[in-house]
Amino acid sequence: MDVSAGGHRVAVEVVKASNGIDQVVLQNGRGASARVSLHGGQVLSWKTRRGEELLFTSSKAIFKPPVAVRGGIPICFPQFGSHGTLEQHGFARNKIWIIDDNPPLLPPYDSNGKAYVDLLLKPTENDLKFWPHNFEFRLRVSLNEDGHLTLTSRIRNVDGKPFSFSIAFHTYFSISDISEVRIEGLETLHYLDNLLQKECFTDQGNTLTFESEVDRIYVNSPDVVAVFDHENKRTFFIKKQGLPDVVVWNPWDKKAKALVDFGDDEYKQMLCVDGAAIEKPITLRPGEEWTGRLEIFVIPST
Numbered sequence: 001m002d003v004s005a006g007g008h009r010v011a012v013e014v015v016k017a018s019n020g021i022d023q024v025v026l027q028n029g030r031g032a033s034a035r036v037s038l039h040g041g042q043v044l045s046w047k048t049r050r051g052e053e054l055l056f057t058s059s060k061a062i063f064k065p066p067v068a069v070r071g072g073i074p075i076c077f078p079q080f081g082s083h084g085t086l087e088q089h090g091f092a093r094n095k096i097w098i099i100d101d102n103p104p105l106l107p108p109y110d111s112n113g114k115a116y117v118d119l120l121l122k123p124t125e126n127d128l129k130f131w132p133h134n135f136e137f138r139l140r141v142s143l144n145e146d147g148h149l150t151l152t153s154r155i156r157n158v159d160g161k162p163f164s165f166s167i168a169f170h171t172y173f174s175i176s177d178i179s180e181v182r183i184e185g186l187e188t189l190h191y192l193d194n195l196l197q198k199e200c201f202t203d204q205g206n207t208l209t210f211e212s213e214v215d216r217i218y219v220n221s222p223d224v225v226a227v228f229d230h231e232n233k234r235t236f237f238i239k240k241q242g243l244p245d246v247v248v249w250n251p252w253d254k255k256a257k258a259l260v261d262f263g264d265d266e267y268k269q270m271l272c273v274d275g276a277a278i279e280k281p282i283t284l285r286p287g288e289e290w291t292g293r294l295e296i297f298v299i300p301s302t
C-alpha cells in the first residue's frame with residue numbers, strides 16, 4: 001500500500017517470510033526502511049537511507065516460533081527477565097500478533113508524515129491460565145521522514161480487576177566494537193545489577209564503557225540516552241516517554257558461548273539498551289490504559 005504522508009510517498013507492505021509468518025515492511029519514501037514481524041511484534045530490521053542496518057541480528061538467530069529472534073527489538077511483557085513467575089521476559093515476544101486495521105486514534109504526532117503499522121496482542125484462553133489478566137496491547141511501529149523509528153505502545157486493562165506489569169523494548173543496536181562504544185546519560189544513576197542478585201549500586205559518574213559482561217537496570221533515567229560509536233561514526237539516541245528505566249546488556253564472551261542462538265564473537269557487534277519500566281511495575285485499574293513511547297534515531301558523527 002502506498003500512502004501519501006506529509007507530501008511524500010511512504011509505503012507499507014505485508015510480505016510472507018520464509019518461516020510462513022507475515023512481516024510488515026515500512027518505507028519512509030526517502031530510502032529508510034524497517035521490517036516488523038508479527039511473531040512477537042518484533043522489529044527485525046531498521047535501515048538508513050543508505051541501506052546501513054542499525055539493529056543487530058545474530059547469524060545464529062532462530063526464526064521459528066515460539067522462540068524470539070536473537071536481535072532486533074523483542075518486547076518483554078508482562079515480565080522482565082526472571083523478575084516474576086512467568087517465563088523469562090514474559091510471553092509477548094513469543095506470540096503471533098495481528099495487524100490492527102482499526103486502532104483507536106492516536107495524536108497526529110504519531111501518524112503525520114510517517115509510515116506505520118498497528119499491531120495487537122490479546123491473551124488466549126491458555127495465556128490467561130498463566131497470567132489471569134485480560135489486556136489489549138496495541139503497538140504502533142512507525143518510521144518518520146528522517147528515518148526515526150518509534151514504538152508507541154498502549155496497554156489497556158479490559159479485565160474486572162487491577163493488574164501490574166513490567167515492560168522493556170529490548171533493543172539490540174548494531175555497533176562496530178563493544179570496546180569502543182560508550183553510553184552517556186546514565187551517569188550518577190542508581191542501577192540494579194542482574195549479575196549480583198539485583199543489588200542496587202550507584203554509577204560512578206563516568207560515561208559507561210565496556211570491558212566485561214554488563215547486565216543492569218538503571219532506574220529513573222533521563223528521557224534521552226545516547227550510545228556513541230566512533231568507529232562507525234554514528235551516535236544512537238534513545239528518547240523515551242513513560243519508560244523510566246534503561247536496561248544495558250552485553251553478554252561478553254563466556255555467556256555468548258552459552259547462548260545457542262548467538263555466535264561466540266558476536267558480543268563485540270551488539271549492545272542492548274532498552275527503554276523499560278521494571279523497577280516500579282505499572283498498575284492499571286479496570287478500563288485504564290498506559291501509553292509508552294520509544295523513539296530511536298541515529299546522527300552521524302565525525
Ligand SMILES: O=P(O)(O)OC[C@H]1O[C@@H](O)[C@H](O)[C@@H](O)[C@@H]1O
Binds near residue numbers: 088
Ligand atoms: O536470552 P534472553 O532471554 O533473550 O535474555 C537476554 C538477556 O536480556 C537482558 O535484558 C537481561 O537483562 C539478561 O539477564 C538476559 O540474559
